[in-house]
Amino acid sequence: MSGPGRNPARPHPEGHPVGGSIMASRVTVRTVLEYKEQGRPVVMVTAYDYPFARLADAAGVDMILVGDSLGNVVLGYPATVFVTLDEMVHHTRAARRGVERALLVADMPFLTFHLSVDDALRAAGRLVQEGGAEAVKLEGAGRVLEVVHRLTGAGIPVVGHLGLLPQRVHALGGYRVQGRDEAEARQLLDDAVALEQAGAFALVLEMVPRELAAAISRRLRIPTIGIGAGPDCDGQVLVLHDLLGLTQGRVPRFARRYAELGQIALEALQRYAADVRARAFPTDEHSYHMAAGEAGSRAGDAAGAPAGPGGSRSPAPAGPAGEAPWGGRPAGDASSGDAPADAPYGDR
Template sequence: MTVRTVLESKQQGRPVVMVTAYDYPFARLADAAGVDMILVGDSLGNVVLGYPSTVFVTLDDMVHHTKAVRRGVQRALLVADLPFLTFHLSVDEALKAAGRLVQEGGAEAVKLEGAGRVAEVVHRLTEAGIPVVGHLGLLPQRVHALGGYRVQGRDEEEARRLLDQALALEQAGAFALVLEMVPRELAASITRRLRIPTIGIGAGPDCDGQVLVIHDLLGLTHGRVPRFVRRYAELGRLALEALQRYAADVRNRTFPTDEHSYHLAPDVAQRLADEEGGAPYGDR
C-alpha cells in the first residue's frame, strides 16, 4: 500500500482498513491480515504505557515504537503520530520531528491533530516529501481544552468549522483525514466534499475507511469501552484465564513436568548423584 493506492481506494469505492498498533507482534498480525494502513498512535500512552492521556508521550517514545512496528510490516502503509508539542512551536520543529519518525522509525507518513496553523505545517511537510494524514473531531492531545472525551461538531457552528478545517487540510496537502467522534451526518458530509479519503473512528459508517485500536478490537483493554468499538475477540479474558491456570500449576507443582525438562547423559547424571549420595534426579 502507498499514498497513491490509498487515494485510489476512495475513487474506486473500496473501504480503507486501518488499525492502530504499537509493537512488532501485533503489527505482524495486522499486516498478515491484510489491513491497508497501520497507525502507530500516540494513544500508546494510554494503551501500552499506562499514562492517563496522550500528552505524556514523547517523540523518543514514538520513534521507539514506530521502529518496532516497522519490523513487523511488509505490505501496509505505516503512519506514525506526531506527539504533543512537536508540531505546535514552529514549522522547523515539526519538520525535524517528522523527519525522525521517517528516517529513524521507518514511517511512510505522519499524522497531525488539528487545523488552523496546523495546515501550514501540513503544507511544509508535504512540500518536504513527507505524506500527512490529518485528524479532526475529538483531538486527544487537546482533551483538556475540549472539555473531556466528548463528541465534536454537534451544533451547526461547530459542524461548519470542522467542515472548513477539513477542506483546509485537504488543500494544504493531506492525503487522508481521520474523523474521531463526530456525528455521522457531519462525517458523511465531509466525506462527500473531500477528494481525499476519510477514516472514521466513532464517526459512523459513511466514511471512506475505519480505524480501531488493535487492543480494543481484540478485547485487551480494560474498563469502559467507547460505544464505537466492536469487540472481535475477548483475548484479555482468555489471557487472564491462562495466567491463572499457569499460576495454579506452578503452585501445585504440576508444571513443569519431565516433558518440559532437559537431561544430562545418564552416566553424567549418575556420577553427580553418587557425589550427593542419592539417585539421579529423574529417578527420585
C-alpha cells in the same frame, strides 16, 4: 541513524507469479487515494509493537497506525499528552519490523508540531528516519496547516485528524462528540477542505456526527477514515486493544470488540500460576537431561515422568536423583542455549 526499513529477511510478495492478488502488493499513498475512487473502504488499525503489527499486516489491514493512544493502552498513562517523541520513535521502530504490506503511519505526539515548523519537520523526520514510518498524522487544522504543507513539501505524507482531538482533552474538558451544532460542523468542514488543500492524503474523523462525516467524505477527494464517525466514511480505524478486548477500563462506545483476549490471557496466566504451585509444570517434557552415561543423567526421571522430545537424545542409564555434581538440581537449565535466538528482524 539508519532506519529499520522493510524486513530484509522477508521480501514482500510483490511480483508473485500468480500476480494480481490485492493482498500481495504494498499499500502506498497512491493506493489509498485509488481506493477512494474505487469506492473501496480503507481498513486501518493501531499497533505499537512487532507481534501485533505483524498480525495486523497478515490480516490484510491497509494502514497501521502507531497511535499516541500508545500512552493509554500500552504505557498506562491517563492521557495521550504524556507520550514523548522518543516513545513514539521506539514503538514505531518495533511495529516497522512486523509490517510488509500495510502503510505505516505514526502519530506526532503532543506539542511536537506547535513550537515551530522547523521543529515539526525535525520531529516528523525522526519518525520517518529512525522509526521507519511512511507517513505521519497530526491533530487539528488552523496553525497546523502550514506544518502539513511543509511536511508534504519535504516528502513526508500527512494524515490529518479532526473532530475529537485527544491531545486537546484538557482544553475540551473531556472526550465528547464534536461538530454537533451548525457553527462547529461548518468549521470542521472548512478545516477538512483546508487540510486536503495543504496536502494531506487522508483524514481521520474522530467522534463526529455521522451526517457531518458523510458530508465531509462527499466533499473531499482524499479518503476520510472514521472512528466514532459512522459508516459513511471512506475507511475506518479502531484502537487495536479495544478491538481485541485488551483495554484496561472503559472502552469508547464506538468500538466493537471482536475478541476477549484480555480474558483469555488472564485465564491462561491463572492456570500457569496454579500449575507451578501444584508442581504440575514443568514436567519432564519441558526438561533437559545429562548426556548419556554421565553421572546424574536422567535425574529428572526419578518421578517416573515419560521422556519428552529432549529425553530421546539422552537415553537412560539413570543415576539416582540427587547425584548431580551441583547438588541435585533437576536436569536442565534456562541457559542451556537450546532455544533458537530470535533473529533481529524476525525468523521468517
